[in-house]
Amino acid sequence: MTAEDDELLRAVHRRGERQRRWQQEGEPSFGRQLAQIGVLGWIIVVPTLLFTFFGRWLDRRFGTGIFLTAPLLFIGLAIGCYAGWRWMHTQ
Helix, strand or coil: CCHHHHHHHHHHHHHHHHHHHHHHHCCCCHHHHHHHHHHHHHHHHHHHHHHHHHHHHHHHHHCCCCCCHHHHHHHHHHHHHHHHHHHHHHC
16 A cells, blocks of 8 residues: 555545534534634734734834834744644644
8 A cells, every 4th residue: 555545545534524524513503604714814813913013023123124024924924824724624
């Protein structure tokens, strides 16, 4: 058995587990889906804001304009998007 076969087998098992869970629990309510969208938004926004504020603080401290704010904003956004992607795959 190759690594591709193992990955395919795991994907089939995950799909079957999702199908069984959906049959047991049914379709999520509108409120639950709305809450998930809200959580996903916060997962992305919080790291972005934290890194932006940290970059702004560093720029004020060293007098560098937005030299550190801009890259830290993008780093925070990347971390937030990655965290959101990971969270979506656990749901």
